[in-house]
Amino acid sequence: MKKILVTGASGLLGLNFCNFLYQKYSVVGIVNKTGITGAPFQVLQHNLIENNTGSLLDQTEPDIILHCAAMANIDQCERFPSEAKSINGIFPGQFAAEAASRGIKFIHISTDAVFDGEDCGNDGYRENDKTNPISKYAETKLIGEQEVLEHDPDALVARVNFYGWSTSGKRSLVEFFYNNLSTGNKVNGFKDVFFSTLYVHNLIDILSKMIELDAKGIYHVFSSDHQSKYDFGTSIATKFGFDPSLVVPISWKDGGLNAKRSPNLIMNTDKLKQLLGHSLPKQEDCLDCFYQDSENGLRQTIQKYIAQ
Numbered sequence: 001m002k003k004i005l006v007t008g009a010s011g012l013l014g015l016n017f018c019n020f021l022y023q024k025y026s027v028v029g030i031v032n033k034t035g036i037t038g039a040p041f042q043v044l045q046h047n048l049i050e051n052n053t054g055s056l057l058d059q060t061e062p063d064i065i066l067h068c069a070a071m072a073n074i075d076q077c078e079r080f081p082s083e084a085k086s087i088n089g090i091f092p093g094q095f096a097a098e099a100a101s102r103g104i105k106f107i108h109i110s111t112d113a114v115f116d117g118e119d120c121g122n123d124g125y126r127e128n129d130k131t132n133p134i135s136k137y138a139e140t141k142l143i144g145e146q147e148v149l150e151h152d153p154d155a156l157v158a159r160v161n162f163y164g165w166s167t168s169g170k171r172s173l174v175e176f177f178y179n180n181l182s183t184g185n186k187v188n189g190f191k192d193v194f195f196s197t198l199y200v201h202n203l204i205d206i207l208s209k210m211i212e213l214d215a216k217g218i219y220h221v222f223s224s225d226h227q228s229k230y231d232f233g234t235s236i237a238t239k240f241g242f243d244p245s246l247v248v249p250i251s252w253k254d255g256g257l258n259a260k261r262s263p264n265l266i267m268n269t270d271k272l273k274q275l276l277g278h279s280l281p282k283q284e285d286c287l288d289c290f291y292q293d294s295e296n297g298l299r300q301t302i303q304k305y306i307a308q
Contacts, residue, residue, distance in 0.1 A: 001026050002213075005062035007048060008069030010164040013109065015302060016200045017066060021208060024108035028034050029058050030069070034167070037304045049091055062106045064211060067092060070141070074113075075257075079139035086139035093147025100152040107156045107211070108148045112222070113138035114159065117262025124196070124226070124268035127159075127218045136258050145218065150307065156210060157218045161265070164200030164290065165299045167306040173197075174290065177233045181242035189230030191249040195266040196222035197232070199286035203294060206276070215275055222267040224280040235283070239291050 002025055008014040018029045018041050027041035034041045049068060057065075070088050071077055077084035092108055094236055099106040115125050116132040133139040145157050161208025163174040170179070180187040198206075198221070206221055227235070233247040252261050269280050281289075 002063040003028065003061065004064040004066060005030060005052060005057075006066045006068060008067075009043065010036055011068055011072075011199055011308070012171045013160075013162060013203070014066070015070040015167065016164055017068070017204050017207070019302065019305075020201060020204050027062075029055075029113070030119070032069070034306070040284040041304050048095070049087060054097050057098055057102055057104065062104055064107065064151075065099050066107045066109070066207070067095060068109050069148055070144075070175040070292055072137070074135055074137045074261075077140060077300065078135065081140075082134045083138050084140045085143065088137070089143030090147060093151045096148040096155050099149035100154070101292050105154075105156075105211070105214070106148065106152050107158065107207070108143060108144065109142045109217075110145050110157050110159045111138065112161045112220075113262055114142045114145070114265055115262055115265060117264040119147055119245070120264050120266045121268075123270075126268045127220055127271055134262060138262070153222065154216050156215050158207065158210070159245060159267070161195050161197045161267075162198055162200045162203045163209055165248045165294070165302045167303055169299075169303060171230065173229065174236060177236045177247070178240065181233075181237050182240070184243070184246065186246050186248055187233065188250045188255060189228070189233035189247040190252040190255065190261075191228050193229045193252050193261060193263050194226050195229065195232075195265045196224075196226040196269075197283070197286070198223050198281070199290045201289055202281045202286050205282070206272070207217070209276060213275060219272050219275070220267045220269050221272060222269055222280070222285060223283050224269060224273075225282045225284045226266045227283050231284075232283040235287055239287055239305060 004025040010031045022041040114131040163172040230249045234244040237244040
């Protein structure tokens with residue numbers, strides 16, 4: 001059984017990855033400020049920025065690193081750009097270099113926000129299309145991609161957009177909609193922001209397959225179709241039996257956001273489909289999977305891991 005070190009293991013992707021795949025891999029979850037208790041996998045507390053990552057790798061001896069840890073709050077990155085550059089931009093390259101020197105496979109999680117969303121063409125952004133980040137978050141994540149591949153050309157950089165249950169219940173867009181709609185609150189949905197998001201469980205299944213195939217370079221890991229965030233909200237309402245009219249269609253320009261958003265992030269996944277040899281899940285497939293996991297108690301499972 002291969003050993004995988006997962007950074008950001010208390011975050012949405014990191015924790016769900018550990019939770020779903022701890023029987024497939026020997027998992028070591030790395031957390032910083034937010035601890036985890038009662039997990040069926042090994043958890044270590046380690047400040048990646050301040051402490052020596054080389055000694056961590058020598059201690060844990062992983063075969064694979066899944067680097068999920070990031071400064072992911074877009075508005076916070078605007079307020080603290082130097083910190084964002086350090087965490088999202090410079091550090092991943094240093095970490096990848098440490099991994100490469102030890103023969104450890106490095107997988108870096110990036111974002112669709114590296115594009116400005118102004119012109120994705122007829123079939124969505126491809127991996128080699130020109131990037132143009134319009135926020136500090138996106139800018140620093142793009143630096144991270146470049147630093148990782150400069151220090152380790154065999155690394156995998158996965159551009160993603162995903163949703164799911166988190167320990168706080170407030171980390172992803174689906175939780176925002178669910179929490180409000182389930183209590184009868186009206187909520188805004190951007191009618192002019194389009195994305196190709198994946199449910200985190202579907203994303204994890206794909207990443208696991210990419211690990212098996214030893215994928216390298218940049219890949220777009222998204223659903224095979226897209227929808228607006230307004231439509232995403234109404235589809236959640238319909239699936240869970242809430243009132244779809246509670247989702248109010250507005251423009252992102254009227255949303256009072258501190259950082260500008262990329263409006264049209266439709267992503268092309270031809271490269272990934274060729275690698276996997278099969279089609280990718282659609283938005284509806286992902287929502288079905290999310291609903292079934294929710295019915296099976298995943299929300300409670302994820303939230304019980306948070307340290308008290």
